[in-house]
Amino acid sequence: MNGLIVNLKLVYYNIIHHKVFALFCVFGTMLTFVFITIVAQVADILMNNTSPAMEAERIVSIPLVLLDDNGNPRKGLTSGDIQIITTNLKKMSCHTCYQSHSMDINVNGRSTDYGVCFVDKNYWKVFQFEFVQGHSFTKSEMHTPCVIVNEYFVEKFFPDRNVINKEIEIQRRTYKIVGVVKNVSYFAQEGSASLWVPEQFNRYASTGYVFTYILFPRSLTSEMALSSTRNSFKLFAEMFGIKESATLKHIETVKESMLHKYGGDFLVLGISSILFILLIIPILNIILLNIANVTVRGSEAGLKRALGASRWNVFEFMFMENLLLVMIGTAFGIMLTFPVCHVLDKFLFSENIDGGTTVLSELSWRVIFTWVLPLSVLFSLLSGGFPIYRLVKRSIIDLLKGGAK
Structure with missing residues (x-):
């Protein structure tokens, strides 16, 4: 414990005496993790059950239009049509229709x-x-x-x-x-x-x-709910002489509908690509800055090695400093998430005819601890760990000369 306190004091001393580097590192990390936090929160909304569709796997959506066998629209579905369709659904909990x-x-x-x-009246039962x-x-x-x-x-x-x-x-x-x-x-x-x-x-x-x-009730699986709904819809379509309505392919759970709406099978790939881009650009910038910073501090590392410190001890000390700066930047980024979202709301939704909407309504701390903080540690390892490792693997003589070979 005493060793950790001493190291933290030395880290603080180094940060104070390298203010420009520290500010750039914190600022770059903050900008990065504002948008990483937003992307991670939105991804969680799309891929997991969140309010108001807390039972997204048990809610089946029916499209607005009845299509014929060739995919041509035959008629729009009214509340009366839905009443006919749901008459054959004996095991449903309830249904809602709205305009x-x-x-x-x-x-x-x-x-x-x-x-x-x-x-x-059932709208508030289906959507919680x-x-x-x-x-x-x-x-x-x-x-x-x-x-x-x-x-x-x-x-x-x-x-x-x-x-x-x-x-x-x-x-x-x-x-x-x-x-x-x-x-x-x-x-x-x-x-x-x-x-x-x-x-x-x-x-x-x-x-x-x-x-x-x-x-549908929890006793039914998603597959059973979909099968029951499609069979009932097929009977309704036959009333209009349609044997295999193309609409059947679009009857899906809210969970499936959300995923298809925002990319389907490519959603995970898209989110991963966005996170990769958000990480790699600032990482490359901070790596270059860290290479310059650790090179300047090469003689400091060499002196510690000469006094008996191991390569791991030097790496641990210098990486702790980088990790602390990244964590501070990440914390500021998380705190700025809602202010940035409010700006995005005004830019994206100020003229939205649907009414008042927002990018994020709240922060999920589960996402912060399972997505954002691990990415923050990875960011620190890549942006700081790599330059520091390149430095400490050199010989003591090279380090005492200033870190240059």
């Missing part, structure tokens, strides 16, 4: 076009949003003009944040806010929605195409 429309809204004297989701204020629609509220919003909507239109029972106007009808849900990432299922109204008030309910999701 989304861009509408004029007026909030606190501010008018804008906003995406409005018209949902049924976390309520931070109020509650989901009750049975009676499904027939009264009320609305649920997300935190982003509240931040944008209600500075005091206390919004329950406050009113907003949609298409000249006044609605009362009964609930506020926690923000979810744009990349999550239902991530683009931020304002929900009971389907009773949807003027296009009888004719508009619907988004459909069917929740």
Whole structure:
């Protein structure tokens, strides 16, 4: 323990006396790990079950359109069509159908076009949003003009944040806010929605195409749920003289749908490539800087070797300094993740007609400890460990001459 304390004091002394190198290393690492943290968090959302689709493997989605055998559209699916399809699904837990429309809204004297989701009572069972204020629609509220919003909507239109029972106007009808849900990432299922109204008030309910999701019990596997849904859909398609509808290939779980939406089989390759690029460019820069830095400190390493320190002792001391700088940069990068995300939100989603969305709604500490920190150690090994190893493997005489051969 005493040896570690002494080493840390010496590391601190070296950092203070090599401020420019230390600042460049920390700054470069910080910029790198801001974006690595964002990419890792988004990857986790896409590949794992996150709110509100906590049971993504048990939720089956049905496309908007019935296609014929050749893939040509025959008709859009309405809520009435879905009712026929789900009649043959005896083992499902529940299903939800909803429509989304861009509408004029007026909030606190501010008018804008906003995406409005018209949902049924089962929507909140299929998709498990976390309520931070109020509650989901009750049975009676499904027939009264009320609305649920997300935190982003509240931040944008209600500075005091206390919004329950406050009113907003949609298409000249006044609605009362009964609930506020926690923000979810744009990349999550239902991530683009931020304002929900009971389907009773949807003027296009009888004719508009619907988004459909069917929740199955845990006793059924994903394969059984998909097979049951496809068989039921096939019976529905036969009513229109279609034997093998091309739509059958697009009936999939929310888990599969999310993966296909963002690259399918290439998703992991794409994420790995992005992380590689984010790592390799700063690593090469810092390697060059480290080579110059350790060369300058060659005589210091040679003196330690001459006084009895082993190659490992010298490597350990110099690498500890590099690792500390990288960890400090990584910590700053993690802390800057949300500020950078807010900038990205304004740049990417400020004109988004769907409403209030965000790149990330929260940080997963599991991702920080299983993705980001191991990558940080790897970054330190590659950017600092390689130049230091090249230095300490030289002879004491070469090191005392300044590290040059």
